[in-house]
Amino acid sequence: MPDWNALVRERLGAVAPSSVKKEDEEFIAELAAHLEDLYEQLRGQGMCESDAIDQALGDVGNWRGLAGRIRRAKGEEETMNSRTKTLWLPGLIGLTASMVWLMILQRATLKPSLPGPWLHAGVAFLPYLIWQITQPLFGAASAYLSRRARAEPRTEIAATLFPSIVMLGVWVVLIACIVVTRYSHVAHQWPLVIAGTLNWSILPGLSLLLGRFLYLKTQNLARP
């Protein structure tokens, strides 16, 4: 007979090792009892032990989602609070940290004596390059914060991409302004607009996602 308490704890731990709390013990025991009954029912129907274990555990489906729903149902977290923890907070922290870092880089590196290539085409190329290279760190940080709050994968991705989504919004507004105010010059503005969107939203977005990917990879490697 498998140790259902251990199996449930192990799976909840795999979802969020640092967030299995003492208050969860009762839920773990109850869930383990349910799975034990289901397992015995399946065994009674003639299923082999390993298949019965797999099917009973498979009945839970999304462990992360279940843990979050139980928390909310128990009133430990309101829906709004959960959304704040999993999306808004990690996203805003990522955005703020990323922008503050850019500001620091610009102040530290933009000197009048800077060689020409680093100020290529009027773009503050050096700070931008360093900023772009370091974006995966912010993506990883947002993903970590969102994951720690037991976010669903898509919420985690949204939190990771939050800075580039905001930047995309800024560019959409900018494009709308250009179309409205300088309609006759639109043809000349498009290359700059496209380059801006690419440099400030699309590429940083890809870097942020790369950070999340690397973070998940280190998590998987760390798991025994």
Added chain:
Amino acid sequence: MSVSKRIRANIARGSTELVILSLLLEQALYGFEISRRIEERTEGALRFELASLYPMLYDLERRGLIKGRWQPSSTGRDRRYYSLTPKGKTHLAPLRREWRSFFQALDCLAGVSNA
């Protein structure tokens, strides 16, 4: 969430609540028994997955409509039995009326009972 999705979610949630409270009115049951009884009585038409059942049970408990208590089951193992509280009983009567009216209204509009 779109309006139709929200309506469907509310219907699903409301019906789950009605089903669980109605079962617990008869006798105290633990989670696995609740899901098995629902499946048996509806001949498999309704099946509550674990992921829907326990959040609902904890929500009902938080609202004071049911109460859970660990006690030995018929097999001798401890199980968390849920029973209806007086508040739950008071809540169930209007809930049943609402659902009856809802199905009558559906029947008038869509002829559900003759389908």
